[in-house]
Amino acid sequence: MDRHDEYALADHLDISQWKRLFKYITPYRKDMIILLAAAVATAFFDALFPLMTQMAIADFIQPRQLKGFGRFVVLFVTLAVMQGVFNVIYSKRAIVIEMGVGRDMRYDLFSHVQTLSLDYFNRTPVGFILARIMSDTNSMGAIFSWRLSDFVFNLAYILFASFNMLRLNRLLACMVLATVPPIALLAGYFRRRLLKAGRAVRRQNSLVTASYNENINGAVTIKELDCAGRINRQFEDINREMKRKSLAAKRLETVFFPCIMVISSAALATVLGMGPAMVAGGSLDVASLAVFISYTFTLIDPVEHLIRGLTQVLALQANVERVNRLIDTRPTVADSRQVEEIYGDVYRPKKENWEPIKGDIKFCDVSFKYPDSEKYVLEHFNLEIPAGTCVAIVGATGAGKSTLVNLVCRFFEPTEGKILIDGVDYRSRSYLWLESNLSYVLQTPHLFSGTIADNIRYANPSASMEQVIRAAKQAQAHDFIQKLPDGYDTPVGQGGDRLSTGQKQLVSIARAILADGRIMVMDEATSSVDTKTEQLINSMTDNLLKNRTSFIIAHRLSTVKNADVIIVVDEGKIVEMGTHAQLLRLHGQYYRMYTGQWEEDRQKDYFDTLKAKA
Ligand SMILES: Nc1ncnc2c1ncn2[C@@H]1O[C@H](COP(=O)(O)OP(=O)(O)OP(=O)(O)O)[C@@H](O)[C@H]1O
Numbered sequence: 001m002d003r004h005d006e007y008a009l010a011d012h013l014d015i016s017q018w019k020r021l022f023k024y025i026t027p028y029r030k031d032m033i034i035l036l037a038a039a040v041a042t043a044f045f046d047a048l049f050p051l052m053t054q055m056a057i058a059d060f061i062q063p064r065q066l067k068g069f070g071r072f073v074v075l076f077v078t079l080a081v082m083q084g085v086f087n088v089i090y091s092k093r094a095i096v097i098e099m100g101v102g103r104d105m106r107y108d109l110f111s112h113v114q115t116l117s118l119d120y121f122n123r124t125p126v127g128f129i130l131a132r133i134m135s136d137t138n139s140m141g142a143i144f145s146w147r148l149s150d151f152v153f154n155l156a157y158i159l160f161a162s163f164n165m166l167r168l169n170r171l172l173a174c175m176v177l178a179t180v181p182p183i184a185l186l187a188g189y190f191r192r193r194l195l196k197a198g199r200a201v202r203r204q205n206s207l208v209t210a211s212y213n214e215n216i217n218g219a220v221t222i223k224e225l226d227c228a229g230r231i232n233r234q235f236e237d238i239n240r241e242m243k244r245k246s247l248a249a250k251r252l253e254t255v256f257f258p259c260i261m262v263i264s265s266a267a268l269a270t271v272l273g274m275g276p277a278m279v280a281g282g283s284l285d286v287a288s289l290a291v292f293i294s295y296t297f298t299l300i301d302p303v304e305h306l307i308r309g310l311t312q313v314l315a316l317q318a319n320v321e322r323v324n325r326l327i328d329t330r331p332t333v334a335d336s337r338q339v340e341e342i343y344g345d346v347y348r349p350k351k352e353n354w355e356p357i358k359g360d361i362k363f364c365d366v367s368f369k370y371p372d373s374e375k376y377v378l379e380h381f382n383l384e385i386p387a388g389t390c391v392a393i394v395g396a397t398g399a400g401k402s403t404l405v406n407l408v409c410r411f412f413e414p415t416e417g418k419i420l421i422d423g424v425d426y427r428s429r430s431y432l433w434l435e436s437n438l439s440y441v442l443q444t445p446h447l448f449s450g451t452i453a454d455n456i457r458y459a460n461p462s463a464s465m466e467q468v469i470r471a472a473k474q475a476q477a478h479d480f481i482q483k484l485p486d487g488y489d490t491p492v493g494q495g496g497d498r499l500s501t502g503q504k505q506l507v508s509i510a511r512a513i514l515a516d517g518r519i520m521v522m523d524e525a526t527s528s529v530d531t532k533t534e535q536l537i538n539s540m541t542d543n544l545l546k547n548r549t550s551f552i553i554a555h556r557l558s559t560v561k562n563a564d565v566i567i568v569v570d571e572g573k574i575v576e577m578g579t580h581a582q583l584l585r586l587h588g589q590y591y592r593m594y595t596g597q598w599e600e601d602r603q604k605d606y607f608d609t610l611k612a613k614a
């Protein structure tokens with residue numbers, strides 16, 4: 001089974017996996033007892049109604065008299081009211097448990113996911129995590145409330161009905177009850193097949209949606225590449241398969257219910273065939289025959305529902321396993337117990353023990369490969385950066401630049417070797433300590449839904465509006481923010497969707513400036529910003545980076561000219577290192593990159609001026 005296949009089915013029930021989730025019911029123990037008791041009571045009253053028919057026939061219809069009819073009516077109404085009352089109790093408790101269990105699980109999973117390291121998100125599709133947190137928790141909530149109580153209700157109904165029938169006539173009761181196993185078997189068979197067919201439809205449906213999504217998002221590219229015909233054919237194939245699978249599932253359904261009906265009709269035929277003979281023979285009275293007819297009608301539903309409930313549990317087996325697997329996942333970048341004792345954890349950071357940071361960074365023989373990957377990105381990498389140095393990292397795409405800063409930020413830890421901060425392995429200090437001293441702008445800027453001001457304030461929630469604006473001005477974000485309809489209070493949309501990539505980068509830079517870390521990382525922070533704004537940012541940040549250890553990664557080499565040291569990385573190794581002037585004198589890779597780039601920039605500037613004149 002694919003680890004992340006949403007539609008895979010477990011083929012057996014493993015109670016031990018479910019047991020682990022029982023702890024979510026414990027807080028609702030009292031509600032659970034009330035719920036199950038109410039389910040039994042509702043079943044009891046439900047099963048009494050055929051007996052009321054019996055009473056009506058025996059006491060009033062057959063003797064053609066109405067003596068005691070008033071009492072009968074009162075009894076009937078009482079029964080109906082009791083049934084209603086228990087139904088309300090039942091539903092109320094079920095909702096309390098459903099919502100409570102769902103919320104508790106969602107909260108636990110969410111906080112657990114927050115503790116996981118980046119490599120988990122690297123390996124796991126976002127959709128997988130979302131499905132666990134959102135839909136699985138809902139399903140579990142429903143299973144532990146409605147499904148469980150339905151199960152108890154149906155079982156109790158079958159037992160009460162059987163008891164009443166056996167009391168009236170053992171032979172006929174056995175004949176009616178003999179139809180229960182075939183119905184159960186048939187329902188079991190069909191339910192399992194329906195489950196599989198349903199999953200196949202959903203899997204195909206998600207292919208259709210994904211294809212739809214991709215082709216609409218890629219509409220511009222499709223038009224450019226002129227491949228609409230081919231795309232349409234592909235879509236048609238997926239769609240045809242969808243139709244085929246849906247039909248197969250529907251066909252199963254159309255056979256399933258008639259089959260069940262046939263068995264149930266056979267039971268009714270037995271009752272109708274044997275009943276009159278028994279009545280004639282004196283071993284059964286007409287009123288009791290009516291009870292049998294009524295039970296025969298109402299018995300299929302609970303049996304079918306019981307089986308359906310069991311299949312639903314089976315259907316969720318794979319989800320339960322996935323939830324447990326998520327709960328079992330431990331962060332790979334985590335503080336050891338000793339470190340936590342000194343520095344505290346997320347919930348109780350012991351800030352009094354956090355040493356002030358200077359910002360010396362040293363890579364000691366660091367080798368690194370991404371989890372789940374075989375290839376080493378860095379091998380025996382050594383580099384010493386004194387505090388306050390501005391380091392620029394340049395190199396080709398995929399050279400390992402982001403990896404280097406990911407390691408500095410401890411988003412990932414070295415596979416071998418160590419990284420020292422102020423002379424101490426950073427793993428012997430807490431993750432939070434390092435994080436509180438970091439400011440970073442990642443290669444793909446991420447904003448949270450909320451306003452621009454919220455986003456800038458993210459690293460420093462107590463910052464005043466003046467501080468926010470000052471940071472935005474330094475990041476050259478102030479101008480564009482002011483032009484927005486609500487200025488700093490403009491919502492950025494989910495993930496910052498309403499801003500351009502360049503604007504998102506500017507907001508991220510402002511956020512990093514406000515975070516005021518001793519170590520600053522800018523990974524392609526201005527890659528989508530126009531050259532003029534970039535130059536302005538550079539002139540501001542020069543000042544800002546003073547006294548901080550900073551890492552600047554940029555493809556446009558004009559941005560890195562002023563760095564204290566430039567390292568040229570190629571395939572995870574440093575091939576050149578020095579100041580801009582030193583590297584140019586080398587006439588090596590940097591020189592070639594710079595001159596090539598320089599030509600391009602000059603041409604671009606030339607066109608920009610032409611455009612400006614026009
Ligand atoms: N999350 C990841 N999981 C597995 N491998 C990765 C991951 N990120 C990067 N790599 C691999 O590590 C190598 C270095 O990637 P890195 O992102 O450090 O390059 P880069 O120099 O920052 O490139 P770019 O200029 O495109 O940003 C690449 O070969 C890439 O395939």
Ligand SMILES: [Mg+2]
Pocket residue numbers: 401402403443523
């Ligand atoms: Mg990169």
